[in-house]
Amino acid sequence: MTRIGLLGAAGRMGRAIADAAPTAGATIAGGVDRDGVVIGSHEDALALARDCDVLVDFSAPSALAGHLEAARTANRPIVIGTTGLAAEHHALIDEAAADIPILQAANTSLGVNLLARLVQQAAQALGEDWDIEVVEMHHRHKVDAPSGTALLLGQAAAGGRGIDLADVTTERTGLRTPGSIGFAALRGGSVAGDHMVVLATEGERIELGHRAENRGIFARGAVRAALWLAGRPAGRYTMGDVLGL
Numbered sequence: 001m002t003r004i005g006l007l008g009a010a011g012r013m014g015r016a017i018a019d020a021a022p023t024a025g026a027t028i029a030g031g032v033d034r035d036g037v038v039i040g041s042h043e044d045a046l047a048l049a050r051d052c053d054v055l056v057d058f059s060a061p062s063a064l065a066g067h068l069e070a071a072r073t074a075n076r077p078i079v080i081g082t083t084g085l086a087a088e089h090h091a092l093i094d095e096a097a098a099d100i101p102i103l104q105a106a107n108t109s110l111g112v113n114l115l116a117r118l119v120q121q122a123a124q125a126l127g128e129d130w131d132i133e134v135v136e137m138h139h140r141h142k143v144d145a146p147s148g149t150a151l152l153l154g155q156a157a158a159g160g161r162g163i164d165l166a167d168v169t170t171e172r173t174g175l176r177t178p179g180s181i182g183f184a185a186l187r188g189g190s191v192a193g194d195h196m197v198v199l200a201t202e203g204e205r206i207e208l209g210h211r212a213e214n215r216g217i218f219a220r221g222a223v224r225a226a227l228w229l230a231g232r233p234a235g236r237y238t239m240g241d242v243l244g245l
């Protein structure tokens, strides 16, 4: 059975993945966090990487470089679910993906990845007189905003229009810029993750959305991604590859 090494093991997602693994077809080889061992006996990410088939990282952007280094040194595949990644983090992932298989996904649920396809199609079918706004709500503990998923959905919409998201993100004051894609982030309570893409024009609007009822959907998706990634050649992969979308 595939043995997962958990990075960020003490966190909400780390615990959810440890719970989901046995029924999703994997075992947990061990888990480490900022302060070392959480599950098993490995002292750090490198020791864990050497003793597992695939790493799964749901921690924080500041941990990414060290986790990639451990995966590379031990020659292990790694699933990265951490969000809040900047361009420099994506550059590190691209570089490491020359040597090892890496799957980076802002959202590992089937529903959100299908939603991204629907958003892409809708944006492609509708003209620029349809304004696009992405609204998300998460629990009070979340630190990054907009969520990684909101950005993923924004990128899907921009892709449908054949443009780069970076070129059409908008300021929140003054008159709305035509063709821009806007974001709104709400934080509160225990919301596992709600996302809504609103496409609005004069007289009508379309709302395409997804609500996560618990973290189990992300955890099962992460385990599925890990099973899929183990044994692949070096390269950078997406949940779309795993799910055949």
Ligand SMILES: NC(=O)C1=CN([C@@H]2O[C@H](COP(=O)(O)OP(=O)(O)OC[C@H]3O[C@@H](n4cnc5c(N)ncnc54)[C@H](OP(=O)(O)O)[C@@H]3O)[C@@H](O)[C@H]2O)C=CC1
Pocket (backbone or CB within 6 Å): 007, 008, 009, 010, 011, 012, 013, 014, 033, 034, 035, 058, 059, 060, 061, 062, 063, 080, 081, 082, 083, 084, 105, 106, 107, 108, 109, 144, 148, 218
């Ligand atoms: N791709 C997806 O489908 C999903 C992605 N996420 C993302 O996963 C990440 C984790 O989410 P969540 O579990 O809720 O967050 P938590 O804060 O509960 O867990 C993160 C864990 O990582 C640890 N950590 C932080 N920095 C470091 C570091 N430098 N080195 C080692 N460990 C570190 C934290 O330790 P400490 O508490 O000491 O800081 C904590 O135990 C977030 O980026 C979130 O957005 C979440 C859900 C789904």
Ligand SMILES: O=C(O)C1=N[C@H](C(=O)O)C[C@H](O)C1
Pocket (backbone or CB within 6 Å): 083, 084, 106, 107, 138, 142, 146, 147, 148, 149, 150, 192, 193, 194
């Ligand atoms: O932090 C969370 O909880 C979540 N983060 C991911 C994101 O930023 O999109 C995925 C999910 O929405 C839950």
